[in-house]
Amino acid sequence: MPINKQNEGQCPPMHGLARRARVASGILSVCPVEQRTAALRHVATGLRNETEALLAANRWDLEQANLSPFFRERLTLTTERLESVASSVDALAGMEDPVGQVLAAWQQPNGLKLRRVATPLGVLGMIHEGRPTVGVDAATLAIRSGNVLLLRGGPESFHSTRALHSVIQQGLARAGLPEDAVLMVPDAGPEHVEAMLRAVGLIDVIVVRGGRALVEHVQAEARVPVLAHAAGMCHSYVHQAADPVLARKVVRNAKLRRPGICGATETLLIDAAIAPTFLPNIVADLAAEGCTFRADEAARAILPDLPAATEDDFATEWLDRILNIAVVEGVDAALAHIARFSSRHTEAILTEDEAVAQYFMQRVPSAIVMWNTSTQFSDGGEFGLGGEIGIMSGRMLPRGPVGPAQLMTYRYEVHGQGQLRP
Amino acid sequence: MPINKQNEGQCPPMHGLARRARVASGILSVCPVEQRTAALRHVATGLRNETEALLAANRWDLEQANLSPFFRERLTLTTERLESVASSVDALAGMEDPVGQVLAAWQQPNGLKLRRVATPLGVLGMIHEGRPTVGVDAATLAIRSGNVLLLRGGPESFHSTRALHSVIQQGLARAGLPEDAVLMVPDAGPEHVEAMLRAVGLIDVIVVRGGRALVEHVQAEARVPVLAHAAGMCHSYVHQAADPVLARKVVRNAKLRRPGICGATETLLIDAAIAPTFLPNIVADLAAEGCTFRADEAARAILPDLPAATEDDFATEWLDRILNIAVVEGVDAALAHIARFSSRHTEAILTEDEAVAQYFMQRVPSAIVMWNTSTQFSDGGEFGLGGEIGIMSGRMLPRGPVGPAQLMTYRYEVHGQGQLRP
Structure with missing residues (x-):
């Protein structure tokens, strides 16, 4: 031929x-x-x-x-x-x-x-x-x-x-x-x-x-x-065994360091077991820097003043100081949310439980998965690759x-x- | 999304x-x-x-x-x-x-x-x-x-x-x-x-x-x-520094072991410097096993009884006991022929000159390139990969x-x- x-x-x-x-x-x-x-x-x-x-x-x-x-x-x-x-x-x-x-x-x-x-x-x-x-x-x-x-x-x-x-x-x-x-x-x-x-x-x-x-x-x-x-519809998931101090500073960086890049976190998932204490703290941290929110019903049950999220919000890459929040019942519920809404770019878990972190990383459908660090690190230069022509979210190499x-x-x-x- | x-x-x-x-x-x-x-x-x-x-x-x-x-x-x-x-x-x-x-x-x-x-x-x-x-x-x-x-x-x-x-x-x-x-x-x-x-x-x-x-x-x-x-429009190139005994048995295997597989050689390229002796020998070897030929003008100048090849012949994957033959003026001419007609599957060079072999292997556009062995080895099992779902000739992985x-x-x-x- x-x-x-x-x-x-x-x-x-x-x-x-x-x-x-x-x-x-x-x-x-x-x-x-x-x-x-x-x-x-x-x-x-x-x-x-x-x-x-x-x-x-x-x-x-x-x-x-x-x-x-x-x-x-x-x-x-x-x-x-x-x-x-x-x-x-x-x-x-x-x-x-x-x-x-x-x-x-x-x-x-x-x-x-x-x-x-x-x-x-x-x-x-x-x-x-x-x-x-x-x-x-x-x-x-x-x-x-x-x-x-x-x-x-x-x-x-x-x-x-x-x-x-x-x-x-x-x-x-x-x-x-x-x-x-x-x-x-x-x-x-x-x-x-x-x-x-x-x-x-x-x-x-x-x-x-x-x-x-x-x-x-x-x-x-x-x-x-x-x-x-890829579009970066990225999630940070705060597991119930997270170090709350570490998780708060990482989520703040993941959302607000540069909200307009594809590695910015768009949705925060919080385990129900820790949401009553963690959610008010992180919302206060972020609101102090001008962030606004779209929250599911479980989150609004804790903080009723949060605006309600629609399903479309959870699929929206804001690239702005807006954060979707959902409260989930454990790692499988977090994975189900991610499977439904993620653009397969980058997801992170915050936890001190290594077994849960491994479980999460094995099952996330995305090109990049992070444990106890900020999704904003999704970058070829930060990975030591010498720059990048882009971040690909397809499954092929x-x-x-x-x-x-x-x-x-x-x-x-x-x-x-x-x-x-x- | x-x-x-x-x-x-x-x-x-x-x-x-x-x-x-x-x-x-x-x-x-x-x-x-x-x-x-x-x-x-x-x-x-x-x-x-x-x-x-x-x-x-x-x-x-x-x-x-x-x-x-x-x-x-x-x-x-x-x-x-x-x-x-x-x-x-x-x-x-x-x-x-x-x-x-x-x-x-x-x-x-x-x-x-x-x-x-x-x-x-x-x-x-x-x-x-x-x-x-x-x-x-x-x-x-x-x-x-x-x-x-x-x-x-x-x-x-x-x-x-x-x-x-x-x-x-x-x-x-x-x-x-x-x-x-x-x-x-x-x-x-x-x-x-x-x-x-x-x-x-x-x-x-x-x-x-x-x-x-x-x-x-x-x-x-x-x-x-x-x-x-991929289609297997594969070439074997006999360089002037080839060991003629090795080249004859390898070409015979590459063409006739199983002519119907994608790794079978379809076109034989022979350096002009050795064609006057090599061409009659290999044609005799293959003709004895029922192979027929399509030859370019330079080959027919040596063996006038060979049928003339058309340009389409050189682009045809015969999958049969038919061999295209072209006489070329050195490795660059062989590479030019391959660049024009190959399906990017497998090509082979037969030579004892390591520098020429390296030069050839670096420049061939195909997924597989062989040196001093038969193109019929193009197979995931033979490569030790545990079988194959196919042989891909695109450039992507x-x-x-x-x-x-x-x-x-x-x-x-x-x-x-x-x-x-x-």
Whole structure:
């Protein structure tokens, strides 16, 4: 099956881009690691040296856009934000390189030697909206992992993305690598998203990050495998054997440190046995910082002033200072609530009972499960993965935070000495 | 997002089956390993004890079907074939269990302990045609890996599949496990395939094995992730530094041991430098065993009696005693031919030059690459994986032969002592 032929003639611009990406992929996947490291160093330097040009491009986007203050905030570049991105790129440059790592090696009784070797996924398509620096994160994670990236940022940040893209291409060129290793769609037209979703054999996997509408559209229409950055309908469960002091400070951090990130806790589950004392305390803690609540009947039986939660509330990712609260009768009831409402991203249990913690962790359906710590730690950088292109909540691999070592596939290498299969 | 609600009302029979499967999955994924091992032993015993009933059901299928001798052969059960399947199930019962294995463990500077733990994919959908024993392989691999299977075999083998399914359910029940851990669609209607392909949130991954038409239909229409058992357009490349004696016996095995399996070599590439001597020898070897040829112009310049190959021939998986032959100018030309025509399954290089072998293995786009051995070894059993549900040629994981340890996803477990994210 001549794979490259099946899309001949379809969407010529995407076809041309993806062909160039494939050629670049052949180079990136086998070049010396020092070259990709050098490219990352040059990108970090470029972000620092080109700050003025990047901010100017960003102002152009901001002037044209008619955005809510929330989205305007996300779209805005500052010197500090660019420095923060540059620092992350420096850190990536110092990381162990995943390309070619031997994941397993063994020998069969007939003498065949087998190895499972990490190799780049190939050509990644990145579709995102919001912060333009997401594209830089994705591009530099791709360079670190020997992958090639085809980028389609949000139309509202087109000029910012183009300016950042230019810095990345200069970094690649200075390291002697093809500029085509990070490509960008030629304009902000929506047809490029559709073409990417159908680019079977040209794009190996699409990563999507954005609002629910964008993610669901991509998941529904894609013919290429998709890694979808998940919604974070996350739960913290305070078991009856929790240390109440620890649980109060962890829940406060899990909800309020940054309520707008996907790892923020949206629903607090409290065991009925401790709710009469724990619930008033945690509500007082959080209310003092401006948090409001949606509570089930059992919680309102303890604190009647709490607003009543609807079923929809328990399925809502607030990304704000609003907390759902339910009182549950033990760990199985907590698990049942989570199975019903969780988006399979991150859940936490607070307990001093190790057996209960193990029971909970084994049965949670989510990519990440935490014990006695804050769901806000759900992050590839915090996990030591060297950053992340997103946190995936599907069951297929890669799952959870996806850093450079997760942007890999593997091949089997079989070394024989003339063995014949009987 | 209440995931289980989004398909409410869609295709009631599939919905009911998949809900039962989900309940069974909650049990299989956490039950003691000894219970799943016992179920496998009972299935093996059942296959031996119920041979007469199984052969009777198979005769019913064979009487009704109007099949070519080739497909009739594949459909036929015999005592020997059942014993061979039972032996494979016994071997699976003796294998290390992948559920709960700690794939990685590390600690962050802030004291957080992280583990990546293998956990079953969940509910597998299996869509296949041809040999009815494929369903038993899939079901027992699922039991070994803590997964639940929803089975839809070929309509032509419906009664055989139902009889085998009954043996499997008895084995599960005898081990105290839910019979719903292996479910089967209620009849041979094609609508069940379509319902499975759309069962987002109900089925976690679909495995498809069958002819190209079935596989391509599933890949095009599925909204659920798909593991597609690959076509095997495999190449063996005889490099100029090959040991000619070793290369001749390996190529003969790669082509003729069983020409009908996906790991059979379909195209032989020979370096121009050795073709004048190697080509006549290997053609003589293979022709003596009834093999015929399709050769490019460079090969026909050496042996003018060889039939000319068309471009389509080089893209054809013959699964028969027919071999494509091309003479190439070195390893890069061989790689270019493979990049153009391979189905990304298995390729082999025959050479005594280790540097060339490494160069080739790094650059081949396929899931499996072999050095100095036969492409016919492409098989999960031969790799020591304990069997396989198929060989996957996509780039996403799992890739290559998929045994029990590859039918897993992972979750991240994070153990803290009250850490807060700054």
